[in-house]
Amino acid sequence: MLAVDARDLIKRYVTKRRRGLFGGEKVVIEALKGVSFSFEKGSIFGLLGPNGAGKTTTVKILATILLPDGGDAYIEGFSVTKEAHRVREILGVVFSADRGFYARLTGLENLIYYGMLYGLSRFDARRKAEELLDLVDLGDSRHRLYEEYSLGMRARLALAKALIHDPSVVILDEPTIGLDPVSSRRIREILKKLSREGKSIMITTHNMWEAEILCNYVAVIMSGRIVASGSPEDLRKRYGGQRYVEIEVLDPPDDLRVGDFEVVRNDGEIVVLRTRSSEDIASSIEKALLEARSLGLRIASIRVREPSLEDVFVEVVGNPTKI
Amino acid sequence: MIEAEVKEFIVRDLWSITAIIILTYVFTGFLYIAGSAFGGSSGSLSTSSNIDPFAYRAVGSSIVVLSMMILSAMGQYIYSSMLSGRLEALLASPISLSAVLVVTAIPMMIFGLSIFMATAAPAIYIALSKYGVITAIESIAIIAIGMIPLFILGFLLSIAIAKLGSPVILNLSQAFIFTFSGALYPLIILPELLRLLPLSLPTYYIAEALRGLISSESQLPALGGVPRLLIVTLAYGSIGSILYRRFSRSIRGGVAA
Numbered sequence: 001m002l003a004v005d006a007r008d009l010i011k012r013y014v015t016k017r018r019r020g021l022f023g024g025e026k027v028v029i030e031a032l033k034g035v036s037f038s039f040e041k042g043s044i045f046g047l048l049g050p051n052g053a054g055k056t057t058t059v060k061i062l063a064t065i066l067l068p069d070g071g072d073a074y075i076e077g078f079s080v081t082k083e084a085h086r087v088r089e090i091l092g093v094v095f096s097a098d099r100g101f102y103a104r105l106t107g108l109e110n111l112i113y114y115g116m117l118y119g120l121s122r123f124d125a126r127r128k129a130e131e132l133l134d135l136v137d138l139g140d141s142r143h144r145l146y147e148e149y150s151l152g153m154r155a156r157l158a159l160a161k162a163l164i165h166d167p168s169v170v171i172l173d174e175p176t177i178g179l180d181p182v183s184s185r186r187i188r189e190i191l192k193k194l195s196r197e198g199k200s201i202m203i204t205t206h207n208m209w210e211a212e213i214l215c216n217y218v219a220v221i222m223s224g225r226i227v228a229s230g231s232p233e234d235l236r237k238r239y240g241g242q243r244y245v246e247i248e249v250l251d252p253p254d255d256l257r258v259g260d261f262e263v264v265r266n267d268g269e270i271v272v273l274r275t276r277s278s279e280d281i282a283s284s285i286e287k288a289l290l291e292a293r294s295l296g297l298r299i300a301s302i303r304v305r306e307p308s309l310e311d312v313f314v315e316v317v318g319n320p321t322k323i
Numbered sequence: 324m325i326e327a328e329v330k331e332f333i334v335r336d337l338w339s340i341t342a343i344i345i346l347t348y349v350f351t352g353f354l355y356i357a358g359s360a361f362g363g364s365s366g367s368l369s370t371s372s373n374i375d376p377f378a379y380r381a382v383g384s385s386i387v388v389l390s391m392m393i394l395s396a397m398g399q400y401i402y403s404s405m406l407s408g409r410l411e412a413l414l415a416s417p418i419s420l421s422a423v424l425v426v427t428a429i430p431m432m433i434f435g436l437s438i439f440m441a442t443a444a445p446a447i448y449i450a451l452s453k454y455g456v457i458t459a460i461e462s463i464a465i466i467a468i469g470m471i472p473l474f475i476l477g478f479l480l481s482i483a484i485a486k487l488g489s490p491v492i493l494n495l496s497q498a499f500i501f502t503f504s505g506a507l508y509p510l511i512i513l514p515e516l517l518r519l520l521p522l523s524l525p526t527y528y529i530a531e532a533l534r535g536l537i538s539s540e541s542q543l544p545a546l547g548g549v550p551r552l553l554i555v556t557l558a559y560g561s562i563g564s565i566l567y568r569r570f571s572r573s574i575r576g577g578v579a580a
Contacts, residue, residue, distance in 0.1 A: 065414040067575045088417040095415075099408025117416045117423075161412070 003200030005038040010070030033224040046215035055204035092162035097155035108142040118165035132160035152183030208310035242276040245288040248300040347442040383506040385443035397477025469529030472559035506530035528552040
């Protein structure tokens, strides 16, 4: 069964562009131009894209807080436009890691409030809130005011809030943005745990490394269109293609010639050069070594790097005409 | 759910609530002195009124203070919810925004009533001593009814602030209501054309209904102002309902969100 099935979503914003002191004209911005994607229940899906690509608009439509101008999306079979109430019951959303709470209430009180918004009794809301606070490592801070929480704690509380009504699908808009590595890792661990427990998770991010280690399936959105989709492995094969051979050169000469290599780093004493190869690993290394020797370079080390999702992203976003 | 709203409200506004109660008495006192200085002992009161001048002004000041508080709290509600990210969370939950607004209004109404009783104590004392507990309860009921159009007015302001993205309109509205509330002075002192402004605001009708209640010379309290207050409440309710429907459509269309 599909957890989320977005079909040809279109969204336009009408905004006003100022002209002079009192003048202005209406401008239509096409945020989504027919976005379609889907992913299976129980998987982690990543919607990747640069700033302004349409990620947040997509999330808002899926969360039923924005109506699309065209197309529809289904959360576990329920239409976000026609069955919004049912969608809200089975969907947990984190719009922003550090917003959406009452600053002068404690973490526990905030969660109880949201639990009751989702129809839980006070008793059930409290029980669930305490359980979730333990899950996100905030058990000891449950009675502290929200305004005293650090950014990492707020992000974990936001995740707990999204889970308060035990939704089967959870959508998180940039869940680790601005967080330190320890907090980000903890969020990822919790998301993996939730996925193992059978929850369907969708995240938006422009952190490719995070998407690579977390997601079973990803889609790249750019200028309101999905420009690539598949598993991270599929995308690497399709768009990453060639592997990189990187060599470290010691004491580079002043008149350094790099031939077919591109310079990755040059700090005077060490130069890192890189070349691409579609051949097997042994042949790739052999070819790079031959090239380096012909240029008279002193090689300190050599390594082969498989293309990452980031390489795919740069390839896709940097050269959309190739898609 | 109400508890969360109440706690946030009390903690945020505790000191300002205390200050408001004290300042209302200071303000009433100044009005009394100014009125007595310019208009003699009755202090520019309507000639038909036999109400104690201080109580008259206590009613007016309390209504103005109450309307300022409600306008400020409701006026900023949607905008501050947007800024804090709570509006998105509310819209994504199964509960309707209108239910949340009503729930938010309940603690404010309770506080509004408490503050009114604290600031209008002289008037309430007169009502109690003249007509007994029933009339005091009636005056509280009038305030409770009167707060409904005030909340609607605050909500309409809130929509305007959310659309404009700036709370400056709130300050302007408060200045307008302060000047043209119709609760601080008799309408007769205004030029005829300007009298339409207080007549369009609920504050005037609340003051009229309350003063009617405590200034009657007969053994029974005068309820003449109550039907007019109910009509104004209905009118504001109808306008609020139409504009709320338009707003909830536009917010999901992406204009205000």
